[in-house]
Amino acid sequence: MANIKAYAAHDSEADLEPHNIERRNTKDDDVKIEITYCGVCHSDIHQVRNDWNNSQYPVVPGHEIIGRVTETGKNVEHFKEGQLVGVGCMVDSCQHCKHCKNDLEQFCEEGAVMTYNGPDKHLGGHTLGGYSEQIIVNKEFVLDIPDNIDTKAAAPLLCAGITTWSPLSHWNVQKDDKVGVIGLGGLGHMGVKFADALGAEVVMITRSPEKADDAKRLGADEVLISTDQEQMSEHQGSFDFLLNTIPVGHDLDPYIQLLSIDATMVLVGAIEPLEEMHGGGLIGGRKRVAGSVIGGIKETQEMLDFCGENDITCDVEMIDIQNINEAYERVVNSDVKYRFVIDMQSLKK
């Protein structure tokens, strides 16, 4: 074990501040990673502030981790010292249940171990995330980062990327499908990029006309203003797939009306509760509402490889770790295009 510099919150009221943490020694199946960049996800804020009533302090957030391998255990063949790697939302799972065997570790029957605030199998206590100098992770949960993409802008792929890629991929979005991405934030901007790269006809659906130019720059073919009844009527029954990234409760019915027969709207926001829905809206067109959460490790690697092949990264704003509390306020106010990434070199300041 070693003392590692990190940033942590001590209780739900506290700002993040410098902290020393312990990491385990590198075990036979482990990869030790020096963290170079870490993305800032809204979940980080929820956990720091105990919004979900399950936080364990100190909370060291961060599950959009990019770094370089500095040491490997004796069973590790795939990763070599100096290699560029990533770690996302999970650092472990049982590896033997049917879901793990089906590459769906996010649905592990024993519970996937989240990168922070999960049960630490090695040191006891809870896991500590990527707002730190280094992390040690089982090789099965370490991802290859393509060499050709902008490393710092790749960090949010590990959460915002896979969260939007997974439903597009699982529901088999294809060339020329009409895909609506609802909400233009950290998730939505990746949904647009992916759907566009998959060859879909992409419509950004937003309440905010001022987001139209940016949506088109990101790859949207069209922008549909959800408060404009006339526009909404014109698109009624026309979408093959809807990716709903709105993170707060809202009326789903206007979007269900946009779906064509047999089409699905996938929710990726942790909305509690979903508001009342018009039952006839589903029944009258054999429509479906579904949920999706992150993605499995194999699928995450496929997403990263796709990003390498298609030169896709996130639109990011770089910050030093010392500015993290200010960044949190801006995330809460949706004042970031579209994701903050921490330059972890700043920890040395």
Place this chain on the structure above:
Amino acid sequence: MANIKAYAAHDSEADLEPHNIERRNTKDDDVKIEITYCGVCHSDIHQVRNDWNNSQYPVVPGHEIIGRVTETGKNVEHFKEGQLVGVGCMVDSCQHCKHCKNDLEQFCEEGAVMTYNGPDKHLGGHTLGGYSEQIIVNKEFVLDIPDNIDTKAAAPLLCAGITTWSPLSHWNVQKDDKVGVIGLGGLGHMGVKFADALGAEVVMITRSPEKADDAKRLGADEVLISTDQEQMSEHQGSFDFLLNTIPVGHDLDPYIQLLSIDATMVLVGAIEPLEEMHGGGLIGGRKRVAGSVIGGIKETQEMLDFCGENDITCDVEMIDIQNINEAYERVVNSDVKYRFVIDMQSLKK
């Protein structure tokens, strides 16, 4: 045109009573049918009582029609005089939109013409249903009834049957799938029979322990009492498919918890509105909630053929048309096992 005996309601407060109606003459594409049996569907009552605020009086209900061909138009080759046939919820559609071409007439872009209370293309006014001596229907909406099944018990297949068959078939329920049928009424009892005949492991899910024996007689392997928390916990995450036939608003969350990863619950009841749902319930297992309504004509024929091959009919209680108002009260009170069928010979009394 001819004067035909029927039973009709004159306004939303009125009982059904004898009525003379007009039918068109048999046109080139038409099949004229002498009605022998007509099932009683809860929708009949909703329309008679104007529960959906779209009834046009007089309402002649009835869309579970069995009869014999008495005349055919010159373009009709498939049907011959004396042949046993059925008519379900639809008597026409545009026949040229993409959904009609895909055998999904129920989703016709111009609107399928319902068997009663739909716009009558031939005589103007609205269509009049099966509580009558005869009906004249376009050949594309007439179905073959297998010779080997009990004719009177076949009538409810045309609505209760296809409504439950369609989702089981469309979502590809297979041998050994664990299928839950929620609610044991006119729809639920057919869901159990079909799922059982498809080789699924069938669990009847009901609030009513007294329905257990009957559920097992109908084909359920097990009965799960939905108010028993311990039983519900034991089955959590284990169902490949849920067919929810509950016709009134209810909490969907306990049933969503029963679904396994990637599994779907299909609603076939016209529930308005669907109550608030726990968003995490969908997201935490990539689960789906969908709707389904009746089925296309091709699919209805497939269902009828399956019934012939597997000797499946509905459990029915026969009534004379003179008892229809009393039967309605019993349907409203769920006091029928499981569907009333009118012997249309009684119209001659």
